[in-house]
Amino acid sequence: MSARYDLIVMGTSTGGLHALTRLLSALPANFPLPIAIVQHRSRDSDERLAMLLSGASLIPVMEAEDKEPLRGPGVYLSPPDYHLLIEADWMALSTEEPVGYSRPSIDVLFESAAYSHGSGVIGVLLTGANQDGTRGLQRIKEHGGYVIIQNPDSAESAFMPKHAVKNLHPDRVLNLEQIPNELLARASDARSA
Amino acid sequence: MAESNQSGELDAAVAASVRRFTLATTELERLEMELLLLAIFRHHGFDFRSYAPASLHRRIRRHMESARVPTISRLTELILHDPSALQRLLHDLSVNVTAMFRDPTFFAEFRNSVVPLLRTYPTVRIWHAGCSTGEEVYAMSILLEEEGIYDRCRIYATDMDSTVLDHARQGIFPLSRMKEYTSNYFLGGGKRSLSDYFTAKYDGALFAPRLAKNVLFTQHNLAMDRGFSEFNVIICRNVLIYFDRALKDHTLGLFSDSFATLGVLCLGRKESLRFTAFEHEFSAISARERIYRRNR
Numbered sequence: 001m002s003a004r005y006d007l008i009v010m011g012t013s014t015g016g017l018h019a020l021t022r023l024l025s026a027l028p029a030n031f032p033l034p035i036a037i038v039q040h041r042s043r044d045s046d047e048r049l050a051m052l053l054s055g056a057s058l059i060p061v062m063e064a065e066d067k068e069p070l071r072g073p074g075v076y077l078s079p080p081d082y083h084l085l086i087e088a089d090w091m092a093l094s095t096e097e098p099v100g101y102s103r104p105s106i107d108v109l110f111e112s113a114a115y116s117h118g119s120g121v122i123g124v125l126l127t128g129a130n131q132d133g134t135r136g137l138q139r140i141k142e143h144g145g146y147v148i149i150q151n152p153d154s155a156e157s158a159f160m161p162k163h164a165v166k167n168l169h170p171d172r173v174l175n176l177e178q179i180p181n182e183l184l185a186r187a188s189d190a191r192s193a
Numbered sequence: 194m195a196e197s198n199q200s201g202e203l204d205a206a207v208a209a210s211v212r213r214f215t216l217a218t219t220e221l222e223r224l225e226m227e228l229l230l231l232a233i234f235r236h237h238g239f240d241f242r243s244y245a246p247a248s249l250h251r252r253i254r255r256h257m258e259s260a261r262v263p264t265i266s267r268l269t270e271l272i273l274h275d276p277s278a279l280q281r282l283l284h285d286l287s288v289n290v291t292a293m294f295r296d297p298t299f300f301a302e303f304r305n306s307v308v309p310l311l312r313t314y315p316t317v318r319i320w321h322a323g324c325s326t327g328e329e330v331y332a333m334s335i336l337l338e339e340e341g342i343y344d345r346c347r348i349y350a351t352d353m354d355s356t357v358l359d360h361a362r363q364g365i366f367p368l369s370r371m372k373e374y375t376s377n378y379f380l381g382g383g384k385r386s387l388s389d390y391f392t393a394k395y396d397g398a399l400f401a402p403r404l405a406k407n408v409l410f411t412q413h414n415l416a417m418d419r420g421f422s423e424f425n426v427i428i429c430r431n432v433l434i435y436f437d438r439a440l441k442d443h444t445l446g447l448f449s450d451s452f453a454t455l456g457v458l459c460l461g462r463k464e465s466l467r468f469t470a471f472e473h474e475f476s477a478i479s480a481r482e483r484i485y486r487r488n489r
Contacts, residue, residue, distance in 0.1 A: 066434045066461075067441060067468045079463050085248050092245040093434045093463050095290050096252070112247035118219030143219050 004189035005146065006120035007070060008033050009086065009113045011106030011136070013040040013128030015156025017052065019176055020126070024057035024075060026180035031059055033122070033187050034072040036086060036113070038104045040128070043081040050077050066093040078104035085112035102132055110136025119144030122186055124179065126150045128160030134167050141168055148172045148182060225265035226250055232269045237279055239353075240416050241286065243440035249286065256285040287354045288435060291325045293332040293366070293374040295430075296462050300336060300381030302482040307457055308340045311425065317346045320424045320451065322415060323432030324350040327361025331390075332378075333428070334404040339384045343407065349421065351413035358410045364400040366391075371398055415444045420451035427451065430483075431461035438468070445471045449487065458485045 012019055016039045024035075041049065047063060054061040057075060064076040069090050076091060078084035083094040083104050092112075099105035106125070110133065113121045123140040125133045127150060137147050147170040152158035154175040165173060174182055226249075230242045241249060253265065260281065262268045271278040294300050311317045324330050330350045337343040352358055366374075375387045391398040415432070427448050433441045448458060449471060458475060460483040466472045475485035 064463070065467065066464045067438055069468065082463060085245070085251070087245055087247050087437070090438065090468070092248050093431075094248055094251075094288070095431045095434070095461075096288050097290055108251065112251060115219070115222065115250050116247045118217065144217065 002191045003032065003187065004120075004191045005033060005122050005186055006117045007072075007086065007113065008035045008122045008124060008183065009109050009136075009140075010035060010037045010124040010126065011039075011109060011128070011133045012037075012126035013102075013106075013130060013132065013157070013160055015127035016040070017049065018156060019150070020053055021056040022176060023126070023179055024053060024059065024061070026177070027057070027059060027183065029058035030073055031184070031187065032072045033183075034070045035059070035075045036064070036070070036078075036084060036091065036109060037075065038078045038084060038106045038109045040102055040104070040106075040130075040132070041080050043103070045080045053077070064091045064093070066091070078109065080104075083108040085109065087112070087116050100130065100132055102130070106133040107136040111139045114139040114143040114145060117145075121145035122148065122183070124148045124150075124183075125161055125164050126176070127155035127157045129157045130160060131163050133160060134164040137164055137170070138168050146171050146186060148174060148179060150179065151175045222250070222265070225269070226253070229253070229265050229269045229272075232273055233279070233282075236273055238417075239283060239414075243416060243437050243443075244435055245437050248435060252286050252288070253282075256282055259285070284354060284356060287325075287352070287357070289325045289354070289357050291328045292370070292377070293328045294377035294381045294383075295329065296482075297377045297380030297382075299430075299459070299462070299482045299484075300332065300377075302479045302484060303459070304336060304340060304382045306478050307426065307459075307484060308337075308342065310457065311342055311346075314425060315345065317342065317426065318424045318453070319346055319348045319426040319428065320421060320448075321348060321350040322413070322427060322429040322448075324352050324358075324361060324410070325354075326357045326366075327364065327410070328366060328374075329428070329430070330361065330408055330410075331364060331366075331400050331404050332381075334408065335378075335383070335387075335390055336381070338404070346407055348408040349424075350408050350410045352410075353412065353414040353416075355412050358412060362405065362410050364402065364405055365394075365397040366400070368393055368396050368398045415447065416440060420447040422451055423453040424451050424456055425453050426457045426459070428459040430459060431464070433464055434461065442470050445469055449474060452487050454487075454489065456487045458487065459483065460485070 050063050059073045061075040063079045085092045123137050149170045150161045152162040234240045378387045391400045478484040
């Protein structure tokens with residue numbers, strides 16, 4: 001039986017550290033799908049974010065390297081001052097212009113995943129204070145992927161999830177603590193014949 | 194009556210066949226990309242077929258937005274019939290975002306561990322591959338001058354895009370970025386003041402021509418052209434990230450063949466020789482700063 005989904009892409013901004021800590025700590029060490037994350041961060045931030053999340057997560061958390069194979073269980077964080085993109089079975093970095101002042105940009109991650117994995121993508125948008133991510137989620141939907149948005153009422157910063165909910169039809173709008181179970185359920189979905 | 198029935202059946206058959214042959218969005222987009230890249234290669238000789246696909250696709254979509262081209266297929270038609278459309282596309286496909294002393298700790302490490310090696314050579318040949326508009330080349334010239342070895346250095350600065358090389362030869366960069374570059378320069382171990390090296394003119398900073406005196410700016414395409422020979426240092430930072438794994442390996446092979454004995458290879462902050470065929474041909478001088486030395 002092969003799995004319905006290939007990977008999870010996740011984006012967050014303001015309030016992201018807290019949300020990611022809670023979300024990742026609720027996933028088991030053998031969670032099968034790779035998770036690629038863009039958390040907006042300043043260009044000279046260091047590897048502390050990866051260390052903090054590593055401490056909270058049973059799944060190994062690392063900053064993505066260019067051309068690194070994308071394998072689960074594993075959580076890959078976009079390094080500061082680079083865009084993170086998903087290719088067929090590896091990750092690519094880019095120093096192209098910031099998108100809406102952000103590098104890394106959530107849209108860039110989501111759009112690249114939609115292009116290379118089509119309907120095999122689960123996109124998750126969490127708390128944040130700008131519009132990044134909406135366009136990327138729209139692309140994931142166009143390609144037949146699955147979209148989960150954090151319930152804006154449960155988000156530390158509601159703007160980003162609210163903007164997305166207003167502009168597309170997500171498969172699920174969930175409180176933060178419901179998201180891990182939803183991901184576990186989707187991770188065990190099988191590909192239909 | 195019978196006739197209309199027949200046409201109804203025909204419509205249904207056509208509809209079924211259309212359904213059968215309608216590609217999912219994903220496959221359709223990939224097919225269009227494949228045809229575009231083939232058209233560029235067959236008609237113009239530029240080969241983008243081994244670039245990182247999702248990353249390249251993004252730049253093509255951005256180009257389409259700014260050029261107001263609705264589909265990739267339309268773009269294919271345009272570049273086949275309009276040479277100026279191809280020029281504009283090529284310019285947008287190469288990434289020309291750069292800075293002076295980006296990742297200052299790399300430059301500090303280069304001063305500390307690479308310069309002492311270079312002092313032992315009577316002449317030093319450096320290849321700066323994918324130099325774009327030249328900011329990093331001028332930064333390296335400044336560093337080499339401050340270390341007292343610039344006069345023995347010969348620097349080949351190459352890019353596939355001839356328009357950025359014209360820009361690089363002029364040595365004029367936006368004055369608005371000098372504050373950022375000055376801060377980078379100090380963090381990178383700069384010994385003077387960055388303003389000693391340029392003259393402000395309108396909104397531009399014109400860098401001293403002597404910094405380009407030992408530099409040859411020349412067009413070279415890593416995906417298609419042969420290497421050069423006998424380099425002591427090859428600097429290629431944040432260029433291989435736009436290639437797929439096979440083209441990255443090919444380019445590392447090109448570099449490997451272009452080195453003098455024990456050559457030094459400098460990559461970007463998040464690039465490495467891991468996941469490549471060359472992992473064991475080099476040893477790290479500084480794993481953190483991505484500075485490697487060939488083992489032979």
